[in-house]
């Protein structure tokens with residue numbers, strides 16, 4: 001059975017599996033490995049300056065001739081420059097997060113770049129479909145990092161109903177069972193972040209990979225609900241401080257002070273106590289570090305098995 005959808009066709013990839021563009025985590029090394037494995041690798045621009053992003057794009061081009069993309073965090077101070085860079089470098093795909101990329105869509109597409117915004121609401125999806133985006137990533141609250149309100153299960157079918165372009169499901173997907181579930185909701189692809197954070201080629205600090213492996217089902221928490229920037233992280237000393245601040249005398253300045261540099265501190269320096277370890281609810285499902293291509297192969301095989309089993313009927317024949 002072929003797991004081939006409109007997403008594969010549009011992006012010129014073998015499997016409809018996209019790697020989340022995680023700031024300080026998704027470097028050229030991971031993106032190229034995922035693309036070589038038949039999925040779509042994504043470089044996470046986060047709040048990095050354009051020079052760093054250019055270097056990563058060039059590294060990825062040296063390591064793979066397959067398509068790859070860049071994720072632009074819309075709250076970055078460098079958004080305008082990064083968009084221009086993607087056009088200059090003729091990047092295949094741009095995914096966006098944490099905001100509305102509407103005004104950049106046409107110029108990106110004119111340069112040959114496919115534009116796939118992450119949405120967490122039907123309203124934004126409807127608005128962006130009028131800008132003729134190529135697809136959507138519908139990301140539920142199970143995801144790591146900056147999250148919306150709705151869980152993946154209610155979000156994905158509502159986005160699928162609202163738009164005509166393909167929808168890629170994200171948030172809470174870890175294996176073939178999750179992929180089959182996403183397809184059942186009408187999605188034509190999946191995006192996974194946390195799963196690829198544990199890939200061998202992922203350059204995140206090894207402390208973070210071990211922290212994921214040790215984590216248990218209820219070890220993530222969403223902090224920042226009161227600031228308007230809710231973020232899912234693995235619980236640690238920093239997340240406790242955030243929770244205390246939110247419970248007690250909340251001061252936005254203090255909050256900002258605690259958060260600055262915390263993501264880098266976790267992902268690059270490996271500080272699992274006082275760094276911001278953004279990760280999704282599937283964290284506890286991470287059991288080992290393995291190559292990205294192996295992750296993709298396993299997931300595709302399991303998806304095929306699950307779909308066949310479901311086709312045979314859920315009810316045991318007696």
Ligand code: TUI
Nearest residue numbers: 023073097098099100118119120124139145146147148
């Ligand atoms: O973007 C993400 N996840 C992220 S970004 C990030 S870096 C960061 N740095 C400082 C503060 C906060 C985050 C870490 N994780 N995921 C994609 C995503 N986008 N999830 C939800 C959204 C979203 C939310 C609201 C997209 C659009 C949106 O619309 C706002 C509007 O203008 O309507």
